[in-house]
Amino acid sequence: MAFQILASTRFFDAEAEQLLVDHGCEVRRTGLSQDVQDDTIAPGELDRLLTGIDGWIVGTALVTRDLLTKHPQLKVIARRGVGYDTVDVTAARELGRRVIISPGGNEPAVADHAVGMMLALAKRLREGHLAMQADRWSPLVGTELCEKTVGLVGFGRIAQAVGRRVRGFDANVLAYDPHPNNEAANAIGARFVEMPELLGKSDYISLHLPLTEQTRHLFDRNRMLQLKRGAILVNTARGGLIDEAALVELLRSNHLMGAGLDVFEGEADPSKREHIKELIALPNVIASAHSAGSSREGLMRTNRLAAKSVLDVLNGREPSPQCVVV
Structure with a gap:
């Protein structure tokens, strides 16, 4: 009997689906548009879709204890991405289900996005566009990435990819990580420093940390006041690393030149979106809706990795250790 797979992610490509079919699986789709996230599926409809399913490749839908309990035949949940905060991991462990993530597939896309935000803010592209819409044609004076100092807070694979890219602009790369990887730093010409030095010397700061109780609001008002005046702050990691109310204040006062934000504390909680609205209204903010990793190529890589892990x-067989949560 063929394994039954539900692929509820936005943009699950034909190549990944064919990989599953070639290995004897039947693939069920949600019928949603490619542009619709699976967290919009009504609970009753999701319950129906999971009937008889052995493996679930999921995007942002909540994987709850209730769903896992209702579908005892569901053996594996594969998150198309690296975060698994939408999955009740405790329930999965207790119920004997496997939870898989897909690290590595979107690293180039996220690194490109972070550098793109740096350049857009440095050249004041949004401000210039808005000025032209208002029929104001006077050039705005921006700054450069060339030969500036870029501080990477967290030094995992994505941060390393950002470091490689900005070295192409002859930038000086500083890094902070509680567990420094000196070999990786040497390979891209980065130098590990303590946080105060990174904050005080960096023209651009790019965040690449997980969100934990220790890192929540790591960049609060006091820490952001330690940044060089006129610095640019980019966050493509996790919402909640930055105190957004304080960030609004420091952007309005021009302590910071700008902020590039792909993630927000309130993206999954509408009650916390007040500061998001304030931030995206500012002309010196470039924002995107947690889409840094959503390149066509990156999504295809993560789809294939998720499909392989499910198989x-x-x-x-035991999946690659880097993919295993439970």
Whole structure:
């Protein structure tokens, strides 16, 4: 009997689907548009879609204890991405289900996005566009990335990819990480420093940390006041690393030249979106809706990795250790 797979992610490409079919699986789709996230599926409809499903490749939908309990035949949940905060991991462990993530597939896309935000803010592209719409044609004076100092807070694979890219602009790269990888730093010409030095010397700061109790609001008002005046802050990591109310204040006062934000504390909580509205209204903010990793190429890589991990679990093989949550 063929394994039944539900692919509820936005943009699950034909190549990844064919990989599953070629290995004897039947793939069920949600019928949603490619532009619709699966967290919009009504609970009752999601319950129906999961009936008889052995493996679920999921985007942003909540994987709850209730769903897992209702569908005891569901053996593996593969998150198309690296975050798994939408999955009740405790329930999955207790119920004997496997939870898989897909690291590595979107790293180039996120690194490109971070550098793109740096350049857009440095050249004041949004401000210039708005000025032209208002029929104001006077050039705005921006700054450069060339030969500036870029501080990477967190030094995982995406941060390293950002470091490689900005070295192409002859930038000086500083890094802070509680667990420094000196070999990786040497490979891209980065230098590990303590946080105060990074904050005081960096013209651009790019965040690449997970969100934990220790890192929540790591960039609060006091820490952001330690940044060089006129610095540019970019966050493509996790909402909640930055105190958004304080960021609004420091952008309005021009302590910071600008901020590039792909993630927000209130993106999953409408009650916390007041500061998001304030931020995206500012002319010196470039914002995107947690889409840094959503390149066509990146999504295809993560789809394939998720599909391969699902096949491994269903066929009794152990997936790659970097993919395993439970």
